[in-house]
Amino acid sequence: MYLTELECTVLEVKVIEGLGTTIDVVLSNGVLHEGDRIVICGLNGPIATNVRALLTPQPLRELRVKSSYVHHTSIKAAMGVKISAPDLEKAIAGSRLLVVGPDDDEEEMMDEVMSDITSLQSSLDRSGKGVSVQASTLGSLEALLEFLRVSKIPVAAINIGPVHKKDVIRCSTMLERAKELAVMLCFDVKVDRDAQELADDMDVRIFKADIIYHLFDQFTAYHKDIVESKKKSQAGAAVFPCLLRMISGAVFNKKDPLVLGMDVIDGALRVGTPLCVVRPPEVEGGPREVVELGKVTGIEKDHKTMEIVKKGQAGGGVAVKIEVGPNDSGPMYGRHFTDKDDIFSRVPRQSIDVLKASFREEMSKDEWALIIKLKKVLDIQ
Structure with a gap:
């Protein structure tokens, strides 16, 4: 009408x-x-x-x-x-x-026409971390931002029209904050040749597509590769939480290397996990003694080697081999600890930060609750 x-x-x-x-x-x-x-x-x-x-x-x-x-x-x-x-x-x-x-x-009319793009600014991530998004029109930008919001991909910057060098420079600030997000998602726009060359030099990734889903697929594949390589580089610094209890009488070697029969009470025991025992203070109100047992170098169940044993997985227990460094004599069963002591993974502060940054999805709620418990037991600040 x-x-x-x-x-x-x-x-x-x-x-x-x-x-x-x-x-x-x-x-x-x-x-x-x-x-x-x-x-x-x-x-x-x-x-x-x-x-x-x-x-x-x-x-x-x-x-x-x-x-x-x-x-x-x-x-x-x-x-x-x-x-x-x-x-x-x-x-x-x-x-x-x-x-x-x-x-x-x-003046009022100017504010009114600008409200379309200013409303889109509200979709930017408040932490300042996110990808840069460029689209050909307001409508396509709006559609792309909504798709990214539903896909839980944070957005730090938006623009409309062709990609120029200034857009690449703005995106490059993300290299120091979160390298996996130093990415430009360009929907139905041209990329200036100088901008592409600058992006290649600065290690900023530019993904182009005329279909929103294709952009999403390109980004998620790239993001997965970055995250996996980051995990590999940080795997050595990640100590996962676990709580173990010795099986009474299951002591196969009393000193280095310790070979003990254990049950996994909470969390997951992995090969390479450093273990410790926290003994009560000798004097009331005094400091608790932390006895370093060494690193897990082998796990066996029914003569089968295992890399990881989770809570409830090892019915009847597992045999765990624990070794200390070459220059340490190591603790001795019966003198430094007994089968009445709980055994914890020795989780340092740095490891908690690594778990939060790179292994959040692999950790269950129970394991995060165990981390909180370990912070108190091991007095981690």
Whole structure:
């Protein structure tokens, strides 16, 4: 139904020989006049300018096809119109076009057109960590941001239009914060050659696609590779939490290397885990004694070697081989600890940070609860 109230949307921003920068718009309702004062959303802020010419293609020709145009003094909806006016270089495709009437406040209208892009700014991650997103229009940017929100991919920066060097430089700040997020997701936009070369030099990844899902697939594959390589590099520093209890009488070797029969009471025991016993203070109120047992170098159940044993997995217990460093004599069963002592993984502060950063998804709620318990037992700050 035709309405006199103006409804107009910018579809595309184009440079036309002889006309300069123009905008193709869809006039859904109302009337546009030559000389109208218009306000549109721009990359560097709102744009207020005067319509120099209203153009439509020749009859039976398409707006996008290069040809001579028909000039109009006014155009009534609904029509596709090309508008020639000054200062349109930074106009944003997908934004609304408003006409300033005699009783309208131009400043208010400027705020109104900019509300479209400022509302999208609220989707940026408050921590400042995230990918950079670039799209061809406001609408496609909005759709991409919503898809990333649902996919739980944080976004640190947004922009509309082709990718230039300044966009790459802005994204490169993420290299120090979170390298796996130093990525540009570019939807239906061109990437400047200089920008691509700079990105290659700075190790910023640029993913391009015309379909949102393809962008997502490219990013998730890249992110998975980065996370896996990070895990491998940090695996040596990660000590997973576990609580063990000796099986009474199951002592196969009393001193280095200790070979003991144990049950996994909580968490998961892995080969390479350093173990310790925390003994009560000799004097009430005094410090508790932490006895370092050494590192787990082997786990066996029913003569089968195992790399990891989780709580409830080792019915009947497992045989655990524990060795100390070459220069240490090591503790002795019966003198430094007994089968009445609980045995804990020796989790240092650094390891807790590594577990939070790289192994969060591999840890269960019970294991995080055990970490909290170990912090108290081992007095980890």
